[in-house]
Amino acid sequence: xxxxxxxxxxxxxxxxxxxxxxxxxxxxxxxxxxxxxxxx
Numbered sequence: 001x002x003x004x005x006x007x008x009x010x011x012x013x014x015x016x017x018x019x020x021x022x023x024x025x026x027x028x029x030x031x032x033x034x035x036x037x038x039x040x
Contacts, residue, residue: 020026 018026
């Protein structure tokens with residue numbers, strides 16, 4: 001976006017990570033995503 005480049009001309013790569021306390025949470029998120037794909 002244009003406003004991102006107004007402040008600087010330099011760019012950097014950003015990384016994002018999720019950490020869940022319970023192992024079932026990522027599985028539930030995957031299940032939800034798969035169900036959404038099958039209904040669309």
